[in-house]
Amino acid sequence: MSTALGTLPLVEVLDRHPAVADFVKVLGLPAAPAALTLAQWLDELPDEAFFDVGMERGQMLDHLQRLVEEVRAMESSADARIDSLTLIGGHDKQGRMELVELTFRAGDIVCIVGPTGSGKSRLLGDIECLAQGDTPTGRRVLINGREPTQARRYAPDRKMVAQLSQNMNFVVDLSVREFITMHARCRMVVEPAGMAETVIACANALTGEKFAPEVSVTQLSGGQTRALMIADAALLSASPVVLIDEIENAGVDRKRALELLAGGEKIVLISTHDPLLALRGARRIVIRNGGISEVISTSERERANLQRIEQIDAMLMGIRDRLRGGLRIEEELEWPN
Numbered sequence: 001m002s003t004a005l006g007t008l009p010l011v012e013v014l015d016r017h018p019a020v021a022d023f024v025k026v027l028g029l030p031a032a033p034a035a036l037t038l039a040q041w042l043d044e045l046p047d048e049a050f051f052d053v054g055m056e057r058g059q060m061l062d063h064l065q066r067l068v069e070e071v072r073a074m075e076s077s078a079d080a081r082i083d084s085l086t087l088i089g090g091h092d093k094q095g096r097m098e099l100v101e102l103t104f105r106a107g108d109i110v111c112i113v114g115p116t117g118s119g120k121s122r123l124l125g126d127i128e129c130l131a132q133g134d135t136p137t138g139r140r141v142l143i144n145g146r147e148p149t150q151a152r153r154y155a156p157d158r159k160m161v162a163q164l165s166q167n168m169n170f171v172v173d174l175s176v177r178e179f180i181t182m183h184a185r186c187r188m189v190v191e192p193a194g195m196a197e198t199v200i201a202c203a204n205a206l207t208g209e210k211f212a213p214e215v216s217v218t219q220l221s222g223g224q225t226r227a228l229m230i231a232d233a234a235l236l237s238a239s240p241v242v243l244i245d246e247i248e249n250a251g252v253d254r255k256r257a258l259e260l261l262a263g264g265e266k267i268v269l270i271s272t273h274d275p276l277l278a279l280r281g282a283r284r285i286v287i288r289n290g291g292i293s294e295v296i297s298t299s300e301r302e303r304a305n306l307q308r309i310e311q312i313d314a315m316l317m318g319i320r321d322r323l324r325g326g327l328r329i330e331e332e333l334e335w336p337n
């Protein structure tokens with residue numbers, strides 16, 4: 001295999017494999033005359049060139065070959081689509097069987113409701129780890145109707161499921177632009193800088209308080225961070241399943257956030273009691289005592305009520321904005337009809 005890559009002209013290798021081109025550029029290796037093959041070019045490099053990068057001459061070709069194969073593997077796993085996710089019931093906290101089998105399809109938005117401590121996060125956790133009867137609930141998760149392979153369950157770089165948790169702390173001090181561009185590069189996006197601008201613009205559309213791409217990620221507010229992570233999950237994440245533990249009302253436009261996420265043909269599961277979100281999904285799963293006790297399909301009347309709730313919410317948002325702006329709320333309020 002190594003020989004195959006080695007016999008290609010260097011220009012062709014660099015052209016066909018951007019990861020190799022980036023690698024060579026980062027190492028600062030000297031350029032070669034156009035006609036040389038990759039192997040010839042490596043042969044002609046001075047010993048110091050290898051010494052500087054901490055490799056033996058003979059290792060370099062193998063290393064480049066591995067790089068090409070890894071990129072290929074990543075690309076093919078990104079293509080491995082999830083058309084459906086099936087959740088097979090286990091048992092509740094008392095060991096009573098959950099007699100359900102639920103199938104979610106790309107583009108589905110499903111909400112999870114239930115009292116505090118009832119097991120909503122546990123359900124998200126079961127999906128996140130693609131449980132196979134090995135979690136406290138005994139649930140099982142199938143992908144495209146089949147048991148996931150071990151590789152799919154445990155390969156951290158090929159995650160099927162992205163989970164946005166309530167707390168997000170950045171440990172790096174990068175600007176928002178640098179941070180998202182870095183993610184875009186890892187995802188092998190063709191134009192990382194342009195994609196980063198798109199993600200940031202989307203995040204800004206979701207949050208009341210706009211932020212500049214130059215601002216450090218550590219300076220973002222809770223709502224801004226949340227908006228950025230949602231836009232990133234929607235546009236840059238390869239994971240076809242997105243799990244969200246509550247989009248709290250921290251200055252995030254929840255309706256748009258949901259549209260953005262679901263629009264990308266992902267399966268979105270949200271643990272929430274927010275009526276704007278809970279009634280927007282086609283179904284909601286009711287959890288009691290650790291078990292799925294009911295699955296409610298959103299009715300026509302509930303959809304009609306959702307419109308009313310949206311109007312009321314818009315009115316409340318307006319009041320909130322006025323309070324934020326230091327205004328008084330003294331007029332007699334008229335509720336939307």
Ligand SMILES: Nc1ncnc2c1ncn2[C@@H]1O[C@H](COP(=O)(O)OP(=O)(O)OP(=O)(O)O)[C@@H](O)[C@H]1O
Pocket residue numbers: 091092093094114115116117118119120121122123136137289290291
């Ligand atoms: N079927 C089950 N069998 C055994 N333990 C369970 C089951 N379901 C949930 N639990 C456990 O119950 C505890 C509470 O569950 P969880 O944190 O998921 O609740 P929650 O609904 O997300 O709560 P909150 O709304 O307060 O965030 C956890 O320790 C969880 O592992």
